[in-house]
Amino acid sequence: MTIGARVLKTGMAVALAVYLSTLLGFPSPIIAAVAAIFTIQPSISRSWQQITDQLQTNFLGAAVAITAVKLFGQTAIAVGLVCIIVILISIRLRMENTIGLTLVTVVAVMEANQEGWLFALQRFSMVLTGMGAAFAVNVLLFPPRPRKQFIEQVHQAYSQLSLLLRMAISNEMKEDIHRKETEKLHHTLLKLQERYAVFEEERALLPSRRQARARQLLLSKQLIKVLSQGVDLLDVVEEHYFSAPRAGEWAQRFDSQIEELTKYHEQLLLKLEGKMKAHVSIEPEEEREARLIKQLTDYLIEDPDEHKRLVFVASAIFEYGYHLRRLDRISDQVLQREEAETEEA
Incomplete structure (x- = not known):
């Protein structure tokens, strides 16, 4: 069994995401680490496309999640309905590959919204931190050839x-x-x-x-x-x-x-x-x-x-x-x- 460059870069991206989460004072590095795992791609072109797609769908998912909490409250049914809506929107936008991380963002924002806007914004920042860490590692370390x-x-x-x-x-x-x-x-x-x-x-x-x-x-x-x-x-x-x-x-x-x-x-x-x-x-x-x-x-x-x-x-x-x-x-x-x-x- 051989360890490929993508395997190494995934581990490095997670490590960097955890380090940045600690440096920025996030309460938990888990969300950033998950975001880093989803963002690693086999080419720089795909990484950049993944970043742009993720930014769009994650921002849209966070907005829908915050709106849903304000209208319906934080209930299990509300979370499930918002996830369905976000999945349908992602498919409509032909960004199916972003669904996994977007749902992580939705759940994290809806769970944190009861603590206030700043706490929800912090959760969204965790996702962005993980995405940025993964992109940096993919471009700078062992760039795909x-x-x-x-x-x-x-x-x-x-x-x-x-x-x-x-x-x-x-x-x-x-x-x-x-x-x-x-x-x-x-x-x-x-x-x-x-x-x-x-x-x-x-x-x-x-x-x-x-x-x-x-x-x-x-x-x-x-x-x-x-x-x-x-x-x-x-x-x-x-x-x-x-x-x-x-x-x-x-x-x-x-x-x-x-x-x-x-x-x-x-x-x-x-x-x-x-x-x-x-x-x-x-x-x-x-x-x-x-x-x-x-x-x-x-x-x-x-x-x-x-x-x-x-x-x-x-x-x-x-x-x-x-x-x-x-x-x-x-x-x-x-x-x-x-x-x-x-x-x-």
């Missing part, structure tokens, strides 16, 4: 995918191991898509960086697309190849084609890291694909219905190769543009 984390997860997903692809046709891996590795790959791909969503939310402040960021987003999207096509190829092989009659006759051809594309995939990742020599041709020969298509066409003429499952497998292989070549072209464009910008600077 979604791009770096995204690339690391791309390499992790490729390692899992290449292992499965290289043994897909030969079927040498034990079934239970294959199942576990496939589940791990799907989980990694899901995390990768979530990481891309975080990366996509980041905003470039300088106009010159916006174009570079747009290129990186296009490249990142294609990296995910290539991995997804590799996963689709695995699924197609499992579903159709082993059910096809006389599939063994095509084992070597399919296996060598997948091996070549897997190597191509690896070389593309190395090129993006700057580990490949300049102007080295790494694209597989298209003549091999053309030969495979002709051989498969001739084979299908014998009995189209019997051999059509092999078409599905070949189609998935060609689709994987198509998206790899597209990734190659996008990579060249991004790298060339980055080199040009470096020379201009």
